[in-house]
Amino acid sequence: xxxxxxxxxxxxxxxxxxxxxxxxxxxxxxxxxxxxxxxxxxxxxxxxxxxxxxxxxxxxxxxxxxxxxxxxxxxxxxxxxxxxxxxxxxxxxxxxxxxxxxxxxxxxxxxxxxxxxxxxxxxxxxxxxxxxxxxxxxxxxxxxxxxxxxxxxxxxxxxxxxxxxxxxxxxxxxxxxxxxxxxxxxxxxxxxxxxxxxxxxxxxxxxxxxxxxxxxxxxxxxxxxxxxxxxxxxxxxxxxxxxxxxxxxxxxxxxxxxxxxxxxxxxxxxxxxxxxxxxxxxxxxxxxxxxxxxxxxxxxxxxxxxxxxxxxxxxxxxxxxxxxxxxxxxxxxxxxxxxxxxxxxxxxxxxxxxxxxxxxxxxxxxxxxxxxxxxxxxxxxxxxxxxxxxxxxxxxxxxxxxxxxxxxxxxxxxxxxxxxxxxxxxxxxxxxxxxxxxxxxxxxxxxx
Amino acid sequence: xxxxxxxxxxxxxxxxxxxxxxxxxxxxxxxxxxxxxxxxxxxxxxxxxxxxxxxxxxxxxxxxxxxxxxxxxxxxxxxxxxxxxxxxxxxxxxxxxxxxxxxxxxxxxxxxxxxxxxxxxxxxxxxxxxxxxxxxxxxxxxxxxxxxxxxxxxxxxxxxxxxxxxxxxxxxxxxxxxxxxxxxxxxxxxxxxxxxxxxxxxxxxxxxxxxxxxxxxxxxxxxxxxxxxxxxxxxxxxxxxxxxxxxxxxxxxxxxxxxxxxxxxxxxxxxxxxxxxxxxxxxxxxxxxxxxxxxxxxxxxxxxxxxxxxxxxxxxxxxxxxxxxxxxxxxxxxxxxxxxxxxxxxxxxxxxxxxxxxxxxxxxxxxxxxxxxxxxxxxxxxxxxxxxxxxxxxxxxxxxxxxxxxxxxxxxxxxxxxxxxxxxxxxxxxxxxxxxxxxxxxxxxxxxxxxxxxxxxxxxxxxxxxxxxxxxxxxxxxxxxxxxxxxxxx
Numbered sequence: 039x040x041x042x043x044x045x046x047x048x049x050x051x052x053x054x055x056x057x058x059x060x061x062x063x064x065x066x067x068x069x070x071x072x073x074x075x076x077x078x079x080x081x082x083x084x085x086x087x088x089x090x091x092x093x094x095x096x097x098x099x100x101x102x103x104x105x106x107x108x109x110x111x112x113x114x115x116x117x118x119x120x121x122x123x124x125x126x127x128x129x130x131x132x133x134x135x136x137x138x139x140x141x142x143x144x145x146x147x148x149x150x151x152x153x154x155x156x157x158x159x160x161x162x163x164x165x166x167x168x169x170x171x172x173x174x175x176x177x178x179x180x181x182x183x184x185x186x187x188x189x190x191x192x193x194x195x196x197x198x199x200x201x202x203x204x205x206x207x208x209x210x211x212x213x214x215x216x217x218x219x220x221x222x223x224x225x226x227x228x229x230x231x232x233x234x235x236x237x238x239x240x241x242x243x244x245x246x247x248x249x250x251x252x253x254x255x256x257x258x259x260x261x262x263x264x265x266x267x268x269x270x271x272x273x274x275x276x277x278x279x280x281x282x283x284x285x286x287x288x289x290x291x292x293x294x295x296x297x298x299x300x301x302x303x304x305x306x307x308x309x310x311x312x313x314x315x316x317x318x319x320x321x322x323x324x325x326x327x328x329x330x331x332x333x334x335x336x337x338x339x340x341x342x343x344x345x346x347x348x349x350x351x352x353x354x355x356x357x358x359x360x361x362x363x364x365x366x367x368x369x370x371x372x373x374x375x376x377x378x379x380x381x382x383x384x385x386x387x388x389x390x391x392x393x394x395x396x397x398x399x400x401x402x403x404x405x406x407x408x409x410x411x412x413x414x415x416x417x418x419x420x421x422x423x424x425x426x427x428x429x430x431x432x433x434x435x436x437x438x439x440x441x442x443x444x445x446x447x448x449x450x451x452x453x454x455x456x457x458x459x460x461x462x463x464x465x466x467x468x469x470x471x472x473x474x475x476x477x478x479x480x481x482x483x484x485x486x
Numbered sequence: 487x488x489x490x491x492x493x494x495x496x497x498x499x500x501x502x503x504x505x506x507x508x509x510x511x512x513x514x515x516x517x518x519x520x521x522x523x524x525x526x527x528x529x530x531x532x533x534x535x536x537x538x539x540x541x542x543x544x545x546x547x548x549x550x551x552x553x554x555x556x557x558x559x560x561x562x563x564x565x566x567x568x569x570x571x572x573x574x575x576x577x578x579x580x581x582x583x584x585x586x587x588x589x590x591x592x593x594x595x596x597x598x599x600x601x602x603x604x605x606x607x608x609x610x611x612x613x614x615x616x617x618x619x620x621x622x623x624x625x626x627x628x629x630x631x632x633x634x635x636x637x638x639x640x641x642x643x644x645x646x647x648x649x650x651x652x653x654x655x656x657x658x659x660x661x662x663x664x665x666x667x668x669x670x671x672x673x674x675x676x677x678x679x680x681x682x683x684x685x686x687x688x689x690x691x692x693x694x695x696x697x698x699x700x701x702x703x704x705x706x707x708x709x710x711x712x713x714x715x716x717x718x719x720x721x722x723x724x725x726x727x728x729x730x731x732x733x734x735x736x737x738x739x740x741x742x743x744x745x746x747x748x749x750x751x752x753x754x755x756x757x758x759x760x761x762x763x764x765x766x767x768x769x770x771x772x773x774x775x776x777x778x779x780x781x782x783x784x785x786x787x788x789x790x791x792x793x794x795x796x797x798x799x800x801x802x803x804x805x806x807x808x809x810x811x812x813x814x815x816x817x818x819x820x821x822x823x824x825x826x827x828x829x830x831x832x833x834x835x836x837x838x839x840x841x842x843x844x845x846x847x848x849x850x851x852x853x854x855x856x857x858x859x860x861x862x863x864x865x866x867x868x869x870x871x872x873x874x875x876x877x878x879x880x881x882x883x884x885x886x887x888x889x890x891x892x893x894x895x896x897x898x899x900x901x902x903x904x905x906x907x908x909x910x911x912x913x914x915x916x917x918x919x920x921x922x923x924x925x926x927x928x929x930x931x932x933x934x935x936x937x938x939x940x941x942x943x944x945x946x947x948x949x950x951x952x953x954x955x956x957x958x959x960x961x962x963x964x965x966x967x968x969x970x971x972x973x974x975x976x
Contacts, residue, residue: 039812100558153556153787153814214749219810220790242750242809 039245040159040193041152041238072112079119080143084136088115090145096169097150104148106173111145113178114170114187118143120309121188121256122195125301130293140198142167147174154222160190162197170194181312188306189256196248203291209283210243213276217242230269233276235262250280254295255302259463260320263484267325297459307452313407317466318450322407324379326466328483332371337461337481341454346470347478350438357434358388365390372439375486380404382414384439385424386431397428399435401443410450412468414443447471453479522603525612532616533697535597535623536769539589540841541634543581543775544569544960545922546784548951550935551915553786555814557940560782570783570937572951574961574976580774584963587635589771590627591653597624598656618686622699625679626707626843628652632672633714634960635974638929641716645670650962651971652676663970673715680708696760696768702728703766706844709852714930718856725853728766728846734869737763737846738876739917742805746879753807754822758840767844775920776821776839779811785920787814792916798878799896799909800886804916805879818920841921847873848923851914858906863890866906873913907931929958 080086089096092105106114127135140162149157149172160170170190177183216232218224221241229237239249254262266277288295306315313319320326333343333351355369370387377383382401387394402415419425428435453467454477467479522531546552547569554570565581568574578584597620603609604617628650632639637647649672651664667675689700699707709724729737739745739762745753760768778784791797793804809819827835854869871887878886888909890902899905911931915924928935932953939947951958959974967973 041813098558100556156813211749214752215747217750217807217809219808219813219816220794223794 039161039197040190040248041156072108075112076115080115084123084139084141086139086141086143088143088145092146093144096144097146097171101150103146103150103171104174106145106147110147110173110176114145114173114176115143117184117187118191121184121302121305122191125298125305126195129298129301130291134291134293138199138202140166140168140195144169145173146171148172154220156222160194162194162201165198165201168194168198181310182314184310185256185306185312185315188302188310189252192255192302193248193252196251197244199291200244200247203287205244205247206283206287209247209280209287212279212283213240213246214243216240217246230265231273233269233273233280235265235277246280247284250277251284254281254284255299256306258303258306258315259299260317260325261314264320264323264325267484294459296462300459300462303462316410316450317452318405318410318412319407321376321405321412321450321466322379324376326482326484327376327486329374329376329466329480330371330483331373331478331480335481337465340458341456343478344476346476347442350442351478354386354431354434354438357438358386358431361430367395370394372480374480376403377486383420384443386428386435386439395427396424397431397435398422398424399428399440400425405450411471412448412450413446414448416440416444449474453477522599523607525609525616528600528603528609528613528616529691531596531600531603532620532623535593535600535620535627536697536767536843537586537589537593537627537630538769538771539585540581540771540773540775540839540922541586541630541925542773542841542920542922543778544575544583544586545634545925546920548572548935548960549924549928550933550937551785551789551919551924552783552937553788554938554940554946555782555784555786557942557944560780560784560815562782563778566778566781566783569960571939572937572949572955572957578963580772583634583960584965587631587963587966590631593627594624594653595656597621597627598654601654602656614686615688615691618683618688618704619691619699621679621683622687622704622707623683624654625676625683625711626699628672628679629676629707629711632669632676633926633929635962636666636669636672637959638932639669639673639714645673648972648974649673651969661968666971676711677715680704680711684708694760696765697770699767703844706766706846706849709849710844710926713852713855714926716859718859721856722853722860725849725856728849734846734850734872735876738850738873739764739845739847741877741917742879742881743876745807746805750807750809750819754819757820758822758842762842764846765842765844766846766849767842769841769843770824770838771841772836773839773841774837776823777837779817780815785816785818787816789919790814790816792912792919797916798874798912799888799893800874800878800881802878802880802886804877806877806916820920847917848914851910851917855907855910858903858910861903863902863906866910870906870909870913877913877917 076088080088088111090106090108090111097103123135123139126139144167146169149159151157158171160168162168168191175183176187213233217240219241221237224237224240226237229240232240234240234246235249235253239246262277262281266274269277285295288298303315306312331351333348351372358367358369361367367388367390370389373385373387375383375385380402382403384399384401386397388397389395398420400417400419402417404413405411419428447470448468449471450466450468453465453469457465464482465479466482467477469477520527522528543565547566552570565575565579568576575582575584578588600616600620604613631650636649639645646668648666649669651666652672652675653664683699684701684704687699687701687704689695689702692698692700705724705727709721709728712720712724726732745756748756756762758765758768790808793806793808795801795803798804807819808816810816821839824838824840825835826838827833829835850869850873854866854873857863857866857869867888867890871883874886874888875881875883890905893905893909894900894902897905897908899908911927914927918924927933934953935951937949937951939949941947956975961976962971962973964973
């Protein structure tokens, strides 16, 4: 079951004045185009019965629930298909999804209102049914709405999985002392600090598990990491332990969770264009503190690196080596260190046979979280040992790396596009605005 | 037990039988029934002198610990719905008033059988702890009966309304006629058994003492008894004797520490385990109370607020576990079922729960109330602060201690005695939610119970059960009419 808290708002509504003679009370038309689409897409392929015609039986007689608007059905079910069924089908296999997918989807228009100032978004039952409420407020043009609905579906399907393969015991113990059924009175900050993705997750372990899975899949790893980073030390450890438990649960079922996450995120990022799943958004949030580039790493052989960046990098590397014939410094990596939302330190890590040194150069940077435009501006270096180290190579740095970074407008994006699921969440980069082939990318870190 | 009566009867009838042969035949027991002729057998028999059914269903449902969650919400079960609507429960189903009545008299019968054996057999001093246990257990069962099935004891009143039959001898006839006596006479007999029994008890007579009336458990029962009688100094003395060295703090339910940090399943396993310091008397009871996950009338959305930060004067929530079987079906999750399988090969058997009948927590609250009644407000508040320091989340002695100005402001009651008692009763209500004790405070203090009711259209109305309402006394089982025990007026 997935439930949200109601906002405490007082919306004034005009008095209802409806002339019922103008309405067809009920005139179901059989075998419409929608019915055919549902039949071929879901019934024939997956043996899923999609029930959208109003039937009180499916929501119980203690609730008042509105029927779904017919024109919302296809959009909702399209999301189910592309954001949930197909990613599972690709990663977990056709046999898995055909067996496990709930055989009945029931759609309702309004939420199912609970007495505790909340309403139910969806329920999963018996490993065979998912009922989705509040479909009428589904706005296919609002990425947030679409991803929110997608999260709900993943939440419910996790319940379905749990109803067939029980969730791990260790998960239930991670924050065992802070579950409270009165979650509507738990603030988001309290839930976060106690190690939950949402207040609803703090209601009980089963919901916690489903919320953790659905947020990892639909909102992505960056969202999850940002949540963990903003929590307390204990809360962060709990969230990361829950993530590990979730990954293990899927591994035990023979599903590569990271591949599944990548598959769902590709839809969220590329098809739904969900702003909060973009690299530029998280750059703006200063989630990623470091980007480390070492062109000797195999990732660059596997995914390629544009020569526009490789040339200055290698030129600088040669200059570092040439600096001292006795020390023979080797450039280990270049690291972009985003100290704050505006301050950037570019670090060259270099080593002789025994010791690694850091040479630092100060920059400012700007990020436009909407367009993704990023600019780097050289400013006077800071002071200290690392900055002194940097002065050893000032002239070559100025002519290579600094020359490449400054005076241009880059766009922040998840790069490289050919990344595999193992590294999916840990690489990002920048490309030259208007020239995507001119780019560089590196390993992301969340601590300085 | 020899069957002499049958012998005489046969002798009178049977001219064809010789007395000799008849004697030989009847000298042998016709069945292999146990003779209660050793201390061990007495001890084992007294183990069954405790009510084997619970009062949770009707005491909780009739009290203000239950609310109507809505028309069509949750399940309907007569043993809950009828007490909620203050109607007599019909039949003797699990959870009914009749089943509790019968279980109390079964417990009394076991006690009486044991006491008769002790009287007839010469068992020496070793049997005395079990004699004491039988007496106190007999007093307890009668006390709970008079509490539920008679008008409440009025402190300083005539108490001449009908009590309940006080049974002191084993029944040897199928139907025995009884007199209800009065509440006053019932209380006198309870006190006599209690005082006599307590003097004989021993803490070391048992392998698992928490299932017996140890001295500490008997003190806790006496504390409850004298609270009803309004003998405040005795309440204080008896309560203080429930813990060693007067150390209440370390013997209360650790709600905001051990219980809070436990996982939900761990908590449920722990709560009714015999190693819980607060628990003074445990009894296994045949019950389905732990299975009542989603009743229409019960612990719902309004009840749960008593645990919230707004539910007490400290502005901090109580640290209790709050779980739900889907909102609004909340549960304290206190009871873990013990399922006794009658067949190892099948899933059939009998559901039991382990009921904590007497606790240190209750005794401390009783003492606080007695202090308040005697005008010793500082002592009362000190007890309440010991209590609350184990219940409130992140309790801070400096900022969360109860003071008269604070609780006066919170409850808007200016009389110091009244406001302290209000705090005590509210604290007790939250502590013992789903454990039936609230009903005892309701009748003792003449509190009005207000129940909401939803009709088929979802309209909410309210019914009140005032202090003089006849329905505050649960109905005596119809079967008891056979023994000349009249029903309560309606």
